[in-house]
Amino acid sequence: MRKTNKVISTLFTAGLFATIHTTQAATKSLVFCSEGSPAGFDIAQYTSGTDNDAAEPIYNRLVEFERGQTQVVPALATRWEVSADGLTYTFHLREGVKFHTSKTFTPTRDLNADDVLFTFNRMLNKEHPFRVAYPTEFPYFTSMGLDKNIKAVEKTDAMTVTFTLNHVDAAFIQNIAMNFASILSAEYAAKLMASGNVRDINQAPIGTGPFVFQRYQKDSQIRYSANKQFWDPARVKVDQLIFAINTDASVRVQKLKKNECQVTSNPRPADVEALKADPQLRVIQKPGFNLGYIAYNVRHAPLDKLQVRQALDMAVDKKAIIDAVYQGAGQLAQNAMPPTQWSYDETVKDAPYNPEKARELLRAAGVKEGTELTLWAMPVQRPYNPNAKLMAQMLQADWAKVGIKATIVSYEWGEYLKRSKNGEHDISLIGWTGDNGDPDNWLGTLYSCASIGGNNYSMWCDEKYDALIKAAIATADKDQRIGLYKEAQHYLKQQVPITPVAHSTVSQPLRASVKGFEVSPFGRNNFSGVTLAD
Known part of the structure; x- marks a missing residue:
């Protein structure tokens, strides 16, 4: 590991964790020892697990995978229908879903069909105004051929959206349950366009998810706060979620043992047996997909x-x-x-x-x-x-x-x-x-x-x-x-x-006090519904 990373790690341990422990006395905070810095939070741009983990707390999709499982369940869409020829998908949106409020953005309306149209049309159309203002590519969307197969995304009414395909896609529902299809706020995008701050969609994200983005310090930390207006309150069980970033697996393990983080990523195989033997910890193991x-x-x-x-x-x-x-x-x-x-x-x-x-x-x-x-x-x-x-x-x-x-x-x-x-x-x-x-x-x-x-x-x-x-x-x-x-x-x-x-x-190590954590078959770290025992 580079010397600079060691210095950051030392300062981080001395400073950030003192703050975290003080905060925990008044609020319930969960710290995840993450191994890398995300490139950004506009998740449609990225494909790595590090980027997906960092974006997961912020967003929702029309449909999502049930935690720890592979089956698709309703999310921002409560139900959907597929036409007999398999080419038309109609989604009915959930009422009353709130977008996050930040220091620079206060939404004036709930989620509606315009947000779905903005999300997908930006990926479909290279001449989309926002994409022209903020040129970027969407590797997952294109690698699955969705840019060629989605013929149109249209709203039937304010809460109903129809996707028309050029040909049958047997995995379409599974595909749009993935992170790249996270629904963005069209209203926020319009504000960024008007102010000339379009890149904030990647660095100051707004979503509908269980946690609200607070701040990000590269190679150090990401902080999120609980979304008190989340449409499924049972999934918001901690007040603060903190990603403590350190590339050294041995450092992450030591922080887990000291309760400086409660969940850690990707331990070295050589550390697993010792982690299993620690009565304050548990290690969940599953065959890797x-x-x-x-x-x-x-x-x-x-x-x-x-x-x-x-x-x-x-x-x-x-x-x-x-x-x-x-x-x-x-x-x-x-x-x-x-x-x-x-x-x-x-x-x-x-x-x-x-x-x-x-x-x-x-x-x-x-x-x-x-x-x-x-x-x-x-x-x-x-x-x-x-x-x-x-x-x-x-x-x-x-x-x-x-x-x-x-x-x-x-x-x-x-x-x-x-x-x-x-x-x-x-x-x-x-x-x-x-x-x-x-x-x-x-x-x-x-x-x-x-x-x-x-x-x-x-x-x-x-x-x-x-x-x-x-x-x-x-x-x-x-x-x-x-x-x-x-x-x-x-x-x-x-x-x-x-x-x-x-x-x-x-192998997923975590503190014994962590409740509700599910190991994803897709290798994601999802903290929706996770809490700490009192």
């Missing part, structure tokens, strides 16, 4: 050659990596999504580990001994990769055995993601935790042509593959979808845009 993998940028030579990708793939000693990096909490991955995802094909298998064969393939591809490639290592811990630096060092050694010189590169997390999405890397360590329980969230979101610039870190675009996943999402027949997705899995495996490494068990 995740994948840690190596992404090869096929736009960079020599990775544009299939033989080269095959060689690097078979030169990876996965077993050694899983033993060292995951320390008992990882399962070997062979496919491009986890075995718990429906439509997973168990017949997809790895090429055998074979450094000698890898050398032969590299020679046949004309790759010279000592060829240099950059290998990007994530700066944060994730369940799908608890120690990217160590994994990178082991890959560096594996590939050195076959004549490839890998130079390890890293950046601050937000910068890492931004540069990776721009395709600046040769090879990157990355991963994914499923967001909605549908196979398209893996096979479409991560590897499709549309997801280049979003979550497709391999920059891989293949017409045959794309045709398979497009056909799969365009039918409601589950058996037909399974067949198409299985064919896509085999084809992707043959083309090697990625090397799957591991799926991991998720």
Whole structure:
């Protein structure tokens, strides 16, 4: 960890936590030890877990996932209907939903259809006035093809909104339950336009969620206060929610033990048993709906050659990596999504580990001994990769055995993601935790042509593959979808845009006093309905 981070950590412990403990005497505060700084709070712009966690307290969607589950339940829409042809979705909005009040904004009305239209039309239309004033991209929205498939978003009346699609999207309801579809205030956006402060939509967010954004200090803290006007009061059980940011997993664990935070993110596998033994703590463990993998940028030579990708793939000693990096909490991955995802094909298998064969393939591809490639290592811990630096060092050694010189590169997390999405890397360590329980969230979101610039870190675009996943999402027949997705899995495996490494068990440490916390199958930290025992 950089020295500057250590200084921040020391000052943070001495100053912020003294304030927190004083506050707790008068109010009920919950502190979450978070591992990274969000890039912003206009969540439609971002895809990482860090960004999603930071935005989650602020917003709601039309529909949402039940906490700790994968099923969709009503939220800002109380009910919806789907037309017989599967192309029209009609949502009936909840009455009396209040937007947050801040120092610079006081809403004059409740949520209505105009807010839904603003939220989605900004993503759909590059000429939307707000998007022209504040140019940005929406990687998740586009990577799932929603920018092409949503034909129109219209209001039937003040509290009814209709979405018309160009073709059937079997995962549409699951997709709009995700964070990128969080509903924004059209009234707030209009005020920002009038004042020339459009970027405040990202740094001074307004939503309808259970907590109101107060302030953010990068690499230090995010503060939220309880939304006393929240439409479901039972979900607001603490007065203050505080994200205490520290990139060092060992520091986060020590703060948890000292009750300086009550929930922490992503412990190191080596710390889990000691955490389980502490009577003041508990550790919730669940099979991870995740994948840690190596992404090869096929736009960079020599990775544009299939033989080269095959060689690097078979030169990876996965077993050694899983033993060292995951320390008992990882399962070997062979496919491009986890075995718990429906439509997973168990017949997809790895090429055998074979450094000698890898050398032969590299020679046949004309790759010279000592060829240099950059290998990007994530700066944060994730369940799908608890120690990217160590994994990178082991890959560096594996590939050195076959004549490839890998130079390890890293950046601050937000910068890492931004540069990776721009395709600046040769090879990157990355991963994914499923967001909605549908196979398209893996096979479409991560590897499709549309997801280049979003979550497709391999920059891989293949017409045959794309045709398979497009056909799969365009039918409601589950058996037909399974067949198409299985064919896509085999084809992707043959083309090697990625090397799957591991799926991991998720371990969630928290104080025994924390009540109501649910481990999300999608890897999110959600504090709606969470409280502390008296």
